[in-house]
Amino acid sequence: MTALIALALGVAVLTGHTLVNATRWLRRPAAPPGEVTEPVAVLLPLRDEAERVGPCLRALLDQRAVPGLRIVVLDDGSTDGTPDVVRAIVGDDPRVTLLTGAAPPPGxxxxxxxxxxxxxxxDPAxxxxVFVDADVVLTPYAVAAAVTELRSADVTLLSAYxxxxxxTAADRLVQPLLQWLWLTFLPLRAMERSPRPSLAAAGGQFLAVDRAGYLRAGGHAAVAGRVLEDIELARTVKRAGGRIALADASRLADCRMxxxxxxxxxxxxxxLWATFGHPGAAAVVVALLLLxxxxxxxxxxxxxxxxxxxxALVAAAAYLLGVAGRVVTARATGGRWWPDALAHPVSVVFLGWLTLRSYHLRKRRRLSWRGRPVS
Structure with a gap:
């Protein structure tokens, strides 16, 4: 019984931390009262995105309150007609530049x-x-809100989730774990204040960075061979003396990953193998989550x-406290909580299986994405 009570208390502490993060420290960018006065470049990398780039690109063209906005699109070796789709949508809009990307060099x-x-x-000016992925659809003031939050928070990098x-059922089981993990286990306030690179998180779907700070940190060249380039970029920014912040952008952007x-x-x-690093660390973390x-x-x-x-009552309390953490996360990030949160134990099992699969495929050098090997 003592061990069971300790388990319930552990879950209670973590859910309490989720609540504090969500209600006190989570940034929520909003449309600014005026226009953004500095020039902004929105950067959109594309590889075989013909079927879903349309909504993303139209939303970028509809951005407001950023008169100095320029959009740069790069086709990264698409074979499905992505550049043609971009040209059909953009037309002769002078704000948009379409580039043809080169194949990645060794490393x-x-x-x-x-x-x-x-x-x-x-544009050098x-x-x-602002980096945006093709599966993200922004509201009209999203870029302005992100840039305003970047400046008001006085950070180098703002990750707006x-x-x-x-x-699908798989979506509902796995995808909410993204926000739940960092709201539950990452101290947001400490992350912003601490210079420690290990205390960092970021999502590359919607990312605003100060250009000077980005270049000072080495930019993406400093994370050339990293699978989780977004998190590694945040760590690199910290190593260069910059600051980072996370924000809930659920009212500004949608993403069907x-x-x-x-x-x-x-x-x-x-x-996932890159998230945990050493297999032993992954085993410990997954075992703890399952427990x-x-x-x-x-x-x-x-x-x-x-x-x-x-x-049974103590164990039920531990289960419901875990469910409560998912509910808090969903309500804080615009997600669906009923009845999905009740399946939280199953979600954690799926995460464990995906982690095991990730290490298994990496060991056999069988990991790839978009037709390219992932080393």
Missing amino acids: WLGKPYACWQLATRA ATVL PRIVVA YADWRQLRDGYSKS LYTAPPLLVVAALSTGSVPA
Whole structure:
């Protein structure tokens, strides 16, 4: 019983931390009262995005309150007609430049190299670079809000997390874990104040950076071979003396990351090994997550089968506290909580399986993404 109480208390502490992060420290950019006065370059890397670049690009063309906005699009070796789709949407809009990307040289992965080409070929007058992925659809004041928050927070890099759109059962099980993990385990206030590179997180879907600070840190050239180039870029910025911040942009942007289960599975598999680093560390973290969030409902059943009602009540409390953490996260980031949060133990099992798969495929050098190997 003592161990069970300790488990419930551990979950309670973590859920309490989620609540504090969500209600006190989580930044929420909003449309600014006036226009952004500095020049801004929005950078959009594309590789085989013909089917979904349309909404993203139209939303970029509809941005308001940023009179100095320029959009730079880079086609990274697409074979599905992506450049033709871009040209059809853009027409002769002078704000948009379409570039043809080069193949990544040795030591580079595709996404960092595409972003680096965009950053180095954007208008030199632009003082802020905003990286956007093709699966992100912005509201009309999203760029203005992100740039304003970047400046008011006095940080070098602002990672604005969009609302994750879920459509399938797999989406609903796995995707909400993105926000839940950093809201639960990352002290947001300490992350902003601490110079420690290890205390960093970022999402590359919607990222605003001060250009001078970005270049001082080495930009994407400093993370050329990194699978998680967004997190590594945040760490590199810190190493160069810059500051970073996370923000909830669920009212500013939507993102449907993967179209189906296969894409979701392969997308997480290519990068989870890089999230945890050493396999031993991954094993410890996954085991702890399973103990805290998957074991409680199983212990409820076990306790009831032996007639131990007090133990069943404590285990049920641990389970419900874990569910509460998911509810807090969903409400804070524009996600869906009912009834998805009730399946939180199953979500953690899926995360463990995807992590195991990621290490397995990496060991056998079988990881790839968008037709390119991931080393």
